[in-house]
Amino acid sequence: MENRSFMAQWVYTDTVKDHFMNPRNIWDEKEDFKADGVGEVGSLACGDQMRVGIRVEDGRIADLRWLTYGCASAIASTSMMSEMAKGMTLEEAYHLTPQMITEALGGLPEHKFHCSVLGDKALRAAIDDYLERNHLDNPYRKGTARIICECKGVSDVQIEELVKSGKALTFDELSAQTGCSTACGKCRGRIIEALEEYRHIYGK
Amino acid sequence: MYRTVYMDNNATTPMADEVKAVMEDNLSLYGNASSMHALGRNAYSGIDWARRMCADLIACQEDEIYFTSGASESNNTVFNIARDLIDGGSGRNRIVTTTIEHPSIIELVKYLRGKGYRIDEAPVDASGMVKLDDMKALMGPDVLLVSVMTGNNETGTIQPVKEISAMAHECGALMHSDATQAIGKIPVSVADLDLDYLSMSAHKFYGPKGVGALYARKGAPMLAFVHGGHQEKGYRAGTYNNLGIIGMGEAARLAARDLAKERDHLWSLRERLRRGIVDNIPDVVVNGCQEHCLPGTLNVSFPCAEGESILLYLDMEGIEVSTGSACATGSLEPSYVLLAGGLDVELAHGSIRFSLGRYNTEADVDYVIEKLAPIIARVRALSTRKV
Numbered sequence: 001m002e003n004r005s006f007m008a009q010w011v012y013t014d015t016v017k018d019h020f021m022n023p024r025n026i027w028d029e030k031e032d033f034k035a036d037g038v039g040e041v042g043s044l045a046c047g048d049q050m051r052v053g054i055r056v057e058d059g060r061i062a063d064l065r066w067l068t069y070g071c072a073s074a075i076a077s078t079s080m081m082s083e084m085a086k087g088m089t090l091e092e093a094y095h096l097t098p099q100m101i102t103e104a105l106g107g108l109p110e111h112k113f114h115c116s117v118l119g120d121k122a123l124r125a126a127i128d129d130y131l132e133r134n135h136l137d138n139p140y141r142k143g144t145a146r147i148i149c150e151c152k153g154v155s156d157v158q159i160e161e162l163v164k165s166g167k168a169l170t171f172d173e174l175s176a177q178t179g180c181s182t183a184c185g186k187c188r189g190r191i192i193e194a195l196e197e198y199r200h201i202y203g204k
Numbered sequence: 205m206y207r208t209v210y211m212d213n214n215a216t217t218p219m220a221d222e223v224k225a226v227m228e229d230n231l232s233l234y235g236n237a238s239s240m241h242a243l244g245r246n247a248y249s250g251i252d253w254a255r256r257m258c259a260d261l262i263a264c265q266e267d268e269i270y271f272t273s274g275a276s277e278s279n280n281t282v283f284n285i286a287r288d289l290i291d292g293g294s295g296r297n298r299i300v301t302t303t304i305e306h307p308s309i310i311e312l313v314k315y316l317r318g319k320g321y322r323i324d325e326a327p328v329d330a331s332g333m334v335k336l337d338d339m340k341a342l343m344g345p346d347v348l349l350v351s352v353m354t355g356n357n358e359t360g361t362i363q364p365v366k367e368i369s370a371m372a373h374e375c376g377a378l379m380h381s382d383a384t385q386a387i388g389k390i391p392v393s394v395a396d397l398d399l400d401y402l403s404m405s406a407h408k409f410y411g412p413k414g415v416g417a418l419y420a421r422k423g424a425p426m427l428a429f430v431h432g433g434h435q436e437k438g439y440r441a442g443t444y445n446n447l448g449i450i451g452m453g454e455a456a457r458l459a460a461r462d463l464a465k466e467r468d469h470l471w472s473l474r475e476r477l478r479r480g481i482v483d484n485i486p487d488v489v490v491n492g493c494q495e496h497c498l499p500g501t502l503n504v505s506f507p508c509a510e511g512e513s514i515l516l517y518l519d520m521e522g523i524e525v526s527t528g529s530a531c532a533t534g535s536l537e538p539s540y541v542l543l544a545g546g547l548d549v550e551l552a553h554g555s556i557r558f559s560l561g562r563y564n565t566e567a568d569v570d571y572v573i574e575k576l577a578p579i580i581a582r583v584r585a586l587s588t589r590k591v
Contacts, residue, residue: 011516020516026586040588044550047510047530047538049588069587071512071531112531200536 012073013106019076024083027053027065035065037133039125041118043203048074052082052122054093056130061085061093066122073108074116077101081119090127094140096120121201148190151183156194163198171195208522209568213408213500213561214357214385215526219451220410220562226454227412227447237444238435247446254453258417261456262383262402263393265422270436271449274416275384276308278403279351281418281429281440282380283312285401286349288427290321296348296377298322302334302363303544304356306382310540326352331493332361332545339368347377354386354397358528358541358557359492360501362390369398378424384408384416388459389467389498400424406448410562411455415448466562470500473560473569478502480573485580487591489551491542500560503528503542505551508591509583511538514556517579523572528555 010017027033035053042049048070055063064086068078081101085093098117102108108117131138145155158178162168168177171192175181181188198204210218219227230250235243237251251271259266272278283299290297299316301309303325313323326339334352343350350372355362365381372379380401383392388409394402401424405416420426426439433441459466481488481504491503506514511529518525528539530553537543538552547555558572584591 020513021520023586028585029590044508044553044589046536047553051588067586067588069508069589070510071529072516074510075513075586 012076012108012112015080015104015106016073016076016108019079019105020072023075023079025063025065025079025086027051027067031065033063033065035126037126037128037130039122039127039129041121041125041201042070044069046200046203047071048116048118048200049203050074050078050118050122052078052119052126054085054123054126054130056090059089061088061090064123066119068119070118071112071116073105073112074118076105077108077117078119078122080104081123085123090130091140094124094127096123118201148194149178149180149183149187151187152179152181154178154180154191159191159194160198163195163204164202166204169195169199169204206522207571208524209564209571210524211558211560211564211568211572212524212526213564214360214498214557214559216407216413217410217561218563219412220455220458222458223411223451223454227451230447230450233446233450235446237446238433247444250446250450250453251444254449254456257453257456257460258404261387261392261460262404262419263395264419267437268394268419268422270418270420270426270440271444271452272416272418272440273414273445274407275306275382275403275405278401278405278416278418279306279308279382280312282349282351282401282403283309283316284429285425285427286378287316287321289348289425294348296346298324298344298346299349299351300324300326300339300342300347300372300377301351302326302328302353304328304332304334304359304541305351305353306357306384309351309353309382322346328361328545330546332356332359332491332541333493333496334363334368336364336367336371340371343371343375343377345375347372347375349378349380351380351382354381354383354392355390355498355501356492356541357385357501358539359503359545360385360498360559361493362386362496362498365397365399373398385498385501388455388463389470389500391463394419394421406452406455409455409459412448412451415445415452417452467499469562470560473564473566474500474502474558476566477558477560477569477572478504480569481576484573484577491545491547491551491555502558502560503555504558505547505555506580506583507551507554508587508589509554509580510587511554511556513583513586514554514579517583518556518572518575521575521579523575526557526559528557529553 040051145157168174235247237247378400402419407413489505511527512531542552
């Protein structure tokens with residue numbers, strides 16, 4: 001009789017597995033990597049934390065190193081991000097999205113997408129740091145903003161900054177400071193979603 | 205060479221060869237155990253035998269065993285009995301349990317609270333043991349049911365059930381214990397613990413999945429929660445799961461016969477593993493109570509290393525364990541059991557539970573220690589934080 005034993009695939013895609021088993025561009029303590037900018041997001045309490053260091057030459061990411069405290073998809077997605085970002089212009093790198101990283105990995109489960117793909121945010125933080133260190137304006141930031149509350153014109157970047165600085169950590173605080181969700185109120189769910197995501201990212 | 209070392213026996217156990225054999229012998233025993241004819245009577249005799257084996261295992265009478273689909277159903281049934289008594293105006297309207305019960309109780313508590321029922325949860329100390337003073341303070345003449353697990357599935361900490369049972373009975377309440385993790389590992393006697401109800405599940409002690417039992421002391425309130433048949437004295441309708449119940453009977457027979465041997469075996473492997481980890485890996489935290497502990501359970505936190513990564517790197521080496529990390533709970537929160545004992549959130553994310561079983565060997569333990577040390581070093585090298 002035919003053998004009908006069940007055998008499962010690995011938890012994630014083969015690409016995720018490859019990056020998990022052989023992570024690229026690790027920031028080895030022994031290597032003297034001189035970063036022009038460093039960004040860190042997440043916290044150990046949240047279960048995910050990432051640090052990215054970049055070297056910038058001629059407005060491009062010349063080299064990149066990273067460290068991650070997190071699950072397999074956090075490790076794999078940061079590793080994938082590091083390969084994608086190398087050689088990109090700062091503008092391109094700034095616009096790298098979790099969707100692009102996830103796609104390159106061949107997909108991730110929905111619940112992993114939100115909590116573990118933080119590499120793009122760490123990269124953006126590293127670019128911010130580089131620009132700040134060199135007293136340069138940040139021309140990319142606006143381009144990434146997405147309006148969440150249409151009535152009051154509140155963007156995710158505004159929410160991100162308020163959460164990151166600790167000025168607003170609850171829906172009521174956000175609403176009081178930006179006026180979001182005080183007109184039609186339709187965006188309430190998306191505001192809370194963004195709030196929770198940024199609290200997770202910045203460990204607030 | 206690919207090797208599998210299964211150290212997740214608190215999640216489930218493989219079926220014992222003896223269990224497989226008795227189930228194979230009875231694969232064609234298809235009669236409905238409720239039928240009066242010979243095929244039905246044959247099937248019923250198997251169930252009768254299994255009931256005797258289960259009763260012997262926990263030192264109760266045969267007619268105090270009710271077969272269910274597993275411990276989750278048994279736990280739910282006990283709480284539903286309490287709920288019906290409260291609804292019926294028994295004069296008592298409060299349930300007391302703990303913060304570290306199995307999700308089949310924790311989630312039910314949330315649900316019942318939402319419906320307005322009064323339920324209190326006693327806290328645990330840093331070793332994961334229920335605080336008797338707090339438990340005592342929660343007792344009162346309005347308490348209908350007290351439910352405390354025998355041994356915890358994550359930390360392995362054995363609870364002072366006998367003491368709590370005395371407290372419960374002193375104030376006239378019924379006492380239940382979810383003994384799912386303790387059965388087959390430590391002696392569990394309903395007479396000694398003075399229980400009114402006990403839950404157990406066959407697949408945690410080398411029996412088949414999808415079958416378990418509820419012990420209800422003769423005279424303890426019982427109510428039908430699956431209506432529609434006379435099975436189990438009309439309390440639990442549904443055609444008998446002949447094969448599963450017979451498998452459970454054999455598993456119970458083996459568990460009772462080999463208890464002392466099993467306990468020594470598990471404890472010696474567990475201690476070998478604990479020493480191996482502590483001696484070979486820097487900065488580890490062993491969780492739970494090291495004195496009153498289920499013999500096969502070892503829960504360890506690795507600071508600066510995240511649990512899912514450790515689990516999956518171990519999986520690549522054929523080593524199967526579980527973690528209290530948020531990734532495993534499917535939420536952003538790590539294990540509620542570890543947090544209930546006051547463990548730091550970070551350490552809960554980095555916790556690994558090794559649960560040893562009957563078929564593990566010293567060679568398995570040595571293999572795990574050999575593979576684990578470089579994996580922890582590797583995960584820590586990748587980490588943003590260094591120990």
